[in-house]
Each structure stands twice: as C-alpha cells, then as structure tokens.
Amino acid sequence: MSHVTTATLIQMKQQHEKIAVLTSYDASFTSLIEDAGVEVILVGDSLGMVIQGQESTLPVDVEEMVYHTQCVARGRRKALLIADMPFMSYSSAEQALGTAGRLMKDGGAHMVKLEGGATQLETVRQLTANGIPVCAHLGLLPQSVHKLGGYRVQGRDDESARIMKEDALALEAAGAQMLVLECVPTGLAREISEALEIPVIGIGAGPGCDGQVLVIYDMLGITPRQLPRFVKNFLPSAHSISEAIAHYVKAVKDGSFPGEEHSFK
Secondary structure, three states, X not given: OOOOOHHHHHHHHHOOOOEEEEEOOOHHHHHHHHHOOOOEEXXXXXXXXXOOOOOOOOOOOHHHXXXXXXXXXXXXXXXXXXXXOOOOOOOOHHHHHHHHHHHHHHOOOOEEEEEOOHHHHHHHHHHHHOXXXXXXXXXXXXXXXXXXXXXXXXXOOHHHHHHHHHHHHHHHHHOOOEEEEEOOOHHHHXXXXXXXOOOEEEEOOOOOOOEEEEOXXXXXXXXXXXXXXXXXXXXXXXXXXXXXXXXXXXXXXXXXXXXXXXXXX
16 A cells, blocks of 8 residues: 555545544554554544543643654554644634644644534635645534533434534535544435545444544453444454454445444434
C-alpha cells in the first residue's frame, strides 16, 4: 500500500472499497495498525478516557493531543493521520487555525477532526482555505455529552435526521473532506453516506457507511469501562493483538462488521 491520501479515500469510496480506521495514541500500537493495513489512524481525544482514566474527553488539552500525535507520527508509515481538536480549542475560526497548526506542524497530523454541524461551517471554511484538511463529526458528539444529556443515539426522529443530513451536506460544501457519524441509525447513516461524495466513516452507525472506526482499546477489550453496544472485541478469537487487528480490518473490508448487534435502528 502506498501512502494514503484524501484522494486515495475518495477513490476507495467510488470503488465501494471499505475504509478501515482505528485510533492510536503511541508508536507501538501504530506499528501494529500499519502492519494490518489500516488506511486511516485517528489520534482521538478518547485518550482522555482510555489512557488518562478521565470520565469524558473534555479534560484533554492541545498540548496532550500534540504529544500523542507526535508519538503516533513516529510509528506511522503509510496511513493517513488524523488528530482530534480537543474541547474548547476551536471556539472561533482564529483559535481553530492555531490549534490545527499545532497539530499539523508540531504533531505531524495530515488532517484535523472537529465536532459539530452548522455552527462549525465558517471554521471549516477558514481551515480549508488555509490548506488544512478537515474531518467533520456528526451524531453523538462526545465533547457535547453534557448538552446532549448522555451518550445517546442521535437522529432517530424526523426533524433531527433532517438537520443531520443538511449539516452533512453543508459541511461537505464548506470543504470538509471526510465525515464521522457516531451513534446514528443505520438507515440515516446510509442515506448520508450515499448523498455525500466524501468518505463517511461510521462508529455505531451501521454497515452502510464507507468505512468504520473503533477505539483500539475497545476492540481489544482492554478498557475497564463497559464496552458500548457498537463495539466488538476482536481479541478472544485471535492469538495475538496483531491478529486481532487484522481480523478487524478483514471484517470491515468484507462487511461482516458491524452486524445488526452493533448497530441502531
């Protein structure tokens, strides 16, 4: 596999080839992920929960994200590297430019990810106008967990589904080059994936997305918290962590993951 770029991912979508994405926070796991052929590595602010033991992603700051992105960048060989912009680090377009610059120039990220729909359109425009690739994030927004009232499926009623579809199209028009849908009903996620030209990556959004992402600690079952419904632990059926990651990639590619038991109606 040659170096993965945004153009690579667009071509995979056009050819109906599923995209495998995993989170990573250090060089060692990144090496194993690369060996398995994962196309995209996300340095998620989920590190707050699985690395730091926090109750949410909110306490993670920019310096911590830069540090972990640097660690992953040292182990990366071919995959596209995305870094989350942490909570309250992109409350204005100007602040977002500074945060994204740190994650890319100092951290080594190729793309940054931010949460939110219509309220983030100007920020997405400003970032992309300055040559910064953006991955958007709709559905369950972990950084807004207190506003949402907990970790709940989003887009189940007609009005919220309509708004989510409109936001997805608007984010693409503003310049976003990828979209993550989290905890979204299968049918809605499929509609959005088919409506957009950019790749749509699901997590708890059913098999109709262009690719899937999981937190690596979750898919290996080594996180102390209760695993969300949309997670499958791939380690029990494997002889090693490397084999478990390979099984995950295969399951994403052949469409066997996620199944109905990992999806929402």
